[in-house]
Each structure stands twice: as C-alpha cells, then as structure tokens.
Amino acid sequence: MDSIINAWAWKKYFIFGLCLILLGTDFVLTDISADDSTVFLKVGVYENEPLIFTDKNGTVEGVYADIIRYIAEKEGWEIEYVHGTWDECLNRLRNGSIDILADIAYTEERSRTYDYTNETVLVNWGQLYVQKGSKIQTFPDLEDKKIAVVTNDVYNVGPRGIRKLMEKFDINCTFIEVKEYADALEAVENKSADAGVVNRLYGMKFENKYEIDRSPILFSPIELRFAFPKNASMNPYLIGKIDHYMEELKK
The missing domain is CATH 3.40.190.10 (Periplasmic binding protein-like II)
Incomplete structure (x- = not known):
C-alpha cells in the first residue's frame, strides 16, 4: 500500500514538474516570437509626386515611400498602403483606421488632432x-x-x-x-x-x-513630417523609430 502511495506521489510531482517545464518553455517561446514578430502597419497614401505617389505599376514611390521602405527593412515592418484623396487620408488618420500618414504639414492646430514625429522631412x-x-x-x-x-x-x-x-x-x-x-x-x-x-x-x-x-x-x-492618430498606443514606438532613422539619414 505504501509503495502505491509513494508511486502516486512521485507521479504527481513528476506531472507538476513537467507542467512547470512546459510552461517555462511556452514563456520562452512567447518571448522569442514577440522579439521576432512582424509589425503590421497601415500607411495612408495620396497622390503628391514627388513626395509620395503611385506609379504606373501600382507601386507606391517618392521621398516618403523611400524613407518608409528603409525603416521597414531595418525593423521588419509589414506595410499596407491605403490609397485615397487627401481629405480621405485625413479622415482615416482622425478615426484611427490608418497608423501613419506620410507627407503632412505640421501646424499647432493640427497637432491638437494628430501626433507627429519630432523630425522634419523637408520644408x-x-x-x-x-x-x-x-x-x-x-x-x-x-x-x-x-x-x-x-x-x-x-x-x-x-x-x-x-x-x-x-x-x-x-x-x-x-x-x-x-x-x-x-x-x-x-x-x-x-x-x-x-x-x-x-x-x-x-x-x-x-x-x-x-x-x-x-x-x-x-x-x-x-x-513636412509623419503623423499618427492622436494618442494611439503604437505612437511612442513609431515616433521613436522614425525619428531615430530620420536623424540617421540626415547625417
């Protein structure tokens, strides 16, 4: 009888220990996948060549597109461009249906509605x-x-x-x-x-x-800068990254 009890106790400890190992493994795997995960971003695009535009093949090009492409390659971002008129892009930025709007003028009035990068792309x-x-x-x-x-x-x-x-x-x-x-x-x-x-x-x-x-x-x-929906959770990360690479590109 004692041997049966001891065997059951050992089995319980074994199962408990195995669970801890598995849980620990899950935590490690989660951390690794979080580090390696792709950031998916929606970027508003309107036709304003040469700053940002859609070429005859449907590819987004221009000064801002080059900057976005450069940062995306460095950071592993996956970019989905959302096309529209200027007014449509502003509305999408306001309601948070895009994460970034490229090529937007900075004004104090607009800064009360949108968040901006600190770095200027050009004047x-x-x-x-x-x-x-x-x-x-x-x-x-x-x-x-x-x-x-x-x-x-x-x-x-x-x-x-x-x-x-x-x-x-x-x-x-x-x-x-x-x-x-x-x-x-x-x-x-x-x-x-x-x-x-x-x-x-x-x-x-x-x-x-x-x-x-x-x-x-x-x-x-x-x-002219990049803009983001006001107080969006991703903004500190995105602004920090874009500012960093803009400083780097200006050197």
Whole structure:
C-alpha cells in the first residue's frame, strides 16, 4: 500500500514538474516570437509626386515611400498602403483606421488632432499658378478672382493658407475646392479658375504638363513630417523609430 502511495506521489510531482517545464518553455517561446514578430502597419497614401505617389505599376514611390521602405527593412515592418484623396487620408488618420500618414504639414492646430514625429522631412511652400498670360503678380491682383484649392490642404485652410491671407489683406475672391493638386492645375488650364494653389515641389514637377504660368506668389513655408492618430498606443514606438532613422539619414 505504501509503495502505491509513494508511486502516486512521485507521479504527481513528476506531472507538476513537467507542467512547470512546459510552461517555462511556452514563456520562452512567447518571448522569442514577440522579439521576432512582424509589425503590421497601415500607411495612408495620396497622390503628391514627388513626395509620395503611385506609379504606373501600382507601386507606391517618392521621398516618403523611400524613407518608409528603409525603416521597414531595418525593423521588419509589414506595410499596407491605403490609397485615397487627401481629405480621405485625413479622415482615416482622425478615426484611427490608418497608423501613419506620410507627407503632412505640421501646424499647432493640427497637432491638437494628430501626433507627429519630432523630425522634419523637408520644408515646402504654397505656390500660386495662373492662366497663361495672366497679369496676376501680387495678392491684390486676386481681387474678384476664382482660386482653385484642395479641400483641407494646409495651403488652403492652414493658419497661413491662402484663405487667411485673403482675409488679412481684405481681398474678395471665390474659392473652388477640388480633390487633388492636379485638379487645381487643370481648373486653371481650362479657365474655370483664374488661379490655383499647389505645393511648390508638386508645381515644379508638373507645371510643364499644363498651359499655365507660375506666378511670383509663394507663401506659407511649412515643415513636412509623419503623423499618427492622436494618442494611439503604437505612437511612442513609431515616433521613436522614425525619428531615430530620420536623424540617421540626415547625417
């Protein structure tokens, strides 16, 4: 009888010890898989060549795409690009359906709605384009004119955007809202607008495709960064990583 009891006791200790070993193994495996796990990220993309755009093969390219690709390779990120208009990208950033929005201007007002990297990618300006042969040379020349602007673009509604400037100088004009910069330049070319606002880099890239003139009017220098849904749990990690690699790339 004693031998049976001893055998059962030994079996209980053996099973208990085996469970501890298995649990310990599980913990180790979990730690290893956590270290090696891929981070899946949704990145908002709109058409703003040369900063970020979709090429004819459907591949996302541009300055921001190169930065994202570089960091993703270093950190093992899996990137899913979510395409849309500028306004759609902002809405997705606001509601948290994307993790990162590339190529977005930093303003204090926007920083109350989104989180940003600390590092700036580059600085850009607003550029006004006008009809071929137009005499528009200064802001006062925009009196009673029609101006094509992209919905929610910083050069449209930002603190130093064209609307604020027209208000500041007491200039009466009509704004025609469009979805993309290309639409603004097309509106100028087909004379449905007297002028159109795009960012300087986009204008330099595409101005020769249209029968339009680049005016001398430049305004609103703005820092371009990466942005994230406000207070999202991944933000400290993502901001830290992107800032780190941006500092590295600038050296």
